[in-house]
Amino acid sequence: MYPQAYIDYLAEFHGSRDYFECHEILEDHWKKDNPGERKSYWVGLIQLAVALYHQRRNNFAGAERLMANSIRILVSEKDAVESLGLDYSRFIKLLRKTYQKIKAHSPYESIMLPITDESLIKACRKQCEKKSYEWGANDPPDAFIIDKHLLRDRTEVVAERKKQIERRKKSRG
Incomplete structure (x- = not known):
């Protein structure tokens, strides 16, 4: 019913609180569609995770x-x-409340997305168990998670950028 990438995103979002990983998971899923067919709501969820990463x-x-x-x-x-098993009204209120806290430069606090589908919660909890995460845990003070974009292995990112540069050079003639 739900894409595995979405379940993985939610498990990271509510378990490890590794928002950078949330971004990576959903971006890979989003990119599987052709550019003209990509779903903007995945971008919205990606940006939510990255916003929390930056706030933290x-x-x-x-x-x-x-x-x-x-x-x-x-x-x-x-x-x-709503098709993603979220309570739309509560979700938007939560996002707006979090936005106001960010504007006020309030310290980061973990949030729980208002999931309404019990089968989705069960699938996410199961994924958390597989990864030894605690569903709904408070944010871990792990420096690697907090500064992941600085500390991760960027070999693949650098290689992909070089590949794109070469592709653009060839297309220009």
Whole structure:
């Protein structure tokens, strides 16, 4: 019923609180569709995770911009949000409340998305168990998770950028 990538996203979001990983998981899923067929609601969820990642690192300008974009996208995707097992009204209220906290430079706090589908919660809890995460745990003070974009292995990212540069050079002639 739900894509495995979405279940994995929710398990990371509510278990490890590794928002960078949430971003990676859903971005890979989003990119599987052809560019003209990509779903904007995945972008909204990706930007939500990245906004929280930035808020946790006290990058409030980045967090504010991304949360505003996330809200803008997800407000217009009521049917999609509901089809993802989320309570639309509570979800949008939560995003707006979090946005106000970011604007006020409030310290990061973990949030729980309002999932209404018990089978989805069960699938997410099962995924958390597989990874030894505690569903709904408070944010871990793990430096690697907090600074993941600085500490991760970037070999694949650098290789992909080089490949894209070469592709653009060839297309120019």
